[in-house]
Amino acid sequence: MNNNHHQTFLQDLAWRGLVYQKTNGIERALQPGTTMYWGFDLTGESLHIGHLLGVVVLRRALNYGMRVIPMPAGGTTLIGDPSGKDAERPLLSKQIIARNRRMLTKQLLQLLPGKPPEVRVVDNADWLTKIGFIEFQREVGKYFPINTMLEKESVKTRLEREQGMSFAEFSYQLLQAYDFLVLFEKYKCTVQIAGSDQWGNMVQGVELIRKRLGKQAYALSWPLIVNPVTGKKFGKTEEGESVWLDPAKTHPFKFYQFFINCDDDMAPMLLRYFSFKSKNEIERIEQLWNTDRGSRLLQKELAYELTAFVHGKIIANRAQTITSILFEQNVKQLTLADISFVKQALPYATISSSNTFSLEDALVTLGLSCSKSESKRLIAQNGAQDTVLFGTYHVIRKGKREYGIIEIT
Incomplete structure (x- = not known):
């Protein structure tokens, strides 16, 4: 992996088109030894490619000598992030969130190799589930004017559409701001990164650190990929x-x-x-x-x-x-190992050796055509082919790029 150390981390991100918004002075903060974090809610049992950019940016930061905190956020998942959502999400159970956290943490540690303090996986449930409501209101709530909270895009959109928003969702931005404060105090984490839909929440965290501690923190967002x-x-x-x-x-x-x-x-x-x-x-x-x-x-x-x-x-x-x-279309070059690997990813069916079948049948069985008449038309136009490999596998091609496999058992 290239470190590109002739440019700074920020210059590298900017050249790649990954700086959408940033707070003032972040150039000074993004230096070797700086700690940054990226948090995401645990709504699924695996990371998906929507998360991949966050992982890649953290991996790049590691290459530039920074410290990273990926945060699978079990605490805020209990509430649900309203950003970019038309309606409130159903609440997930604590058991599902705990399972998702275990699985995602394992994936993160494979993609971001390193030990604390270079790589530290944390869960905001560790502090959010322990703080009492009155304590939270005194420590966090009193620093947030309601008018500022109502101006947030995710809040405004929902209220304008008259879809409403629960107090739980409305307070989500305070929870995310508090996360930044905790990580700042506990791990000297001075930078938060995320997609541009999180910008408002990130700025709230920067503000909370300034108001509570009189110290400077920073935020940087990348554009949503469209x-x-x-x-x-x-x-x-x-x-x-x-x-x-x-x-x-x-x-x-x-x-x-x-x-x-x-x-x-x-x-x-x-x-x-x-x-x-x-x-x-x-x-x-x-x-x-x-x-x-x-x-x-x-x-x-x-x-x-x-x-x-x-x-x-x-x-x-x-x-x-x-x-x-x-x-x-050099299907005959496929090895047995290739077939056993790829058959899990292509349309696949097994047929008993006691049954006879035609290419027309195979196309329908694999879902590559809707009917025998469509199959006949494809075959007549040389739009389908059956290649037998190793005596048991029929590799069926439709058109130039669609394939399926039938295994004779």
């Missing part, structure tokens, strides 16, 4: 499914495909955001790609690097190899 052409939020497949970092929830081959298939409007931005390559390397890749976009060089670099970061190089190599075999 397709510059369609305006669609990044993070879900075409089918609307989340892309998870847990291989049991999103197969690594599908993870790789998500990035290799990202369109030309998004790819350069995503490479700058997510890659650990240096400015020079990325600019060289962009130049080559611009001379031949059909090569998908930029998408290939992005897909390989992120799959290797999340799932390891061995799996990234396998995903890369299988993708080029299938894309170039």
